[in-house]
Amino acid sequence: MTKVEFLKELAKGWFGNSQQHSIHAEMLADRGFKALAEKIAAEAEEEWNEAKEVNKRLIELGETPEVAISDYPVIKDVKEMLEYDCKESATALPAMSQALALFADDYVSANMIQKFIVDEQEHYNWVRAHLNLIKEIGYENYLIEQIG
Ligand SMILES: [Fe+2]
Numbered sequence: 414m415t416k417v418e419f420l421k422e423l424a425k426g427w428f429g430n431s432q433q434h435s436i437h438a439e440m441l442a443d444r445g446f447k448a449l450a451e452k453i454a455a456e457a458e459e460e461w462n463e464a465k466e467v468n469k470r471l472i473e474l475g476e477t478p479e480v481a482i483s484d485y486p487v488i489k490d491v492k493e494m495l496e497y498d499c500k501e502s503a504t505a506l507p508a509m510s511q512a513l514a515l516f517a518d519d520y521v522s523a524n525m526i527q528k529f530i531v532d533e534q535e536h537y538n539w540v541r542a543h544l545n546l547i548k549e550i551g552y553e554n555y556l557i558e559q560i561g
Contacts (some may be wrong), residue, residue: 416515416522417476420467423509423526427464429483430501431457436487437494441559448561449491456536463529470522491559492552495544502537506530 414422434457441450468478488494509530516523547555 414512414515416519417471417474419512419515420471420474420476420522421479421481423529424464424467424471424478425481425483426505427460427467428481429485431460431464432482433485433487434460440487440489441491446491446556446559446561449559451561452539459532463532466525470525473521474519491556492544492547495540495547499537499540499544502533502540506533506537509533 434453438450438454438457441447441453471478486497488497509526513523513526516526543555546558550558
């Protein structure tokens with residue numbers, strides 16, 4: 414994969430994941446889980462902005478970004494939603510770190526990706542902590558906490 418191909422895939426992925434989070438946030442709010450809905454909505458916005466940042470960088474590099482979005486499932490169950498996110502982050506983190514090797518000659522893009530990795534690690538920690546809460550306090554108690 415070339416660095417331009419990687420950046421295009423990254424934008425596609427962020428746009429798709431952002432839209433998934435946005436739909437999940439609306440569904441959670443609709444069911445009354447205000448606290449969790451707010452957190453997921455913030456994640457949707459962060460990833461949308463990251464996708465835009467990638468497209469801006471592609472333009473700076475003289476490339477033409479694509480109107481493209483990766484497929485993501487819509488998940489209704491809260492625990493399954495968190496588990497999906499956890500798996501996604503666990504895959505994305507090493508993939509982004511490995512891709513940094515493509516950017517040895519491009520500090521600006523590398524720096525941008527490093528920032529994404531740090532944000533993703535934070536999200537991963539948050540999701541793991543919440544899955545742990547479900548285990549420790551029970552699913553029902555966890556859901557009560559998410560009413561906000
Ligand atoms: Fe995400």
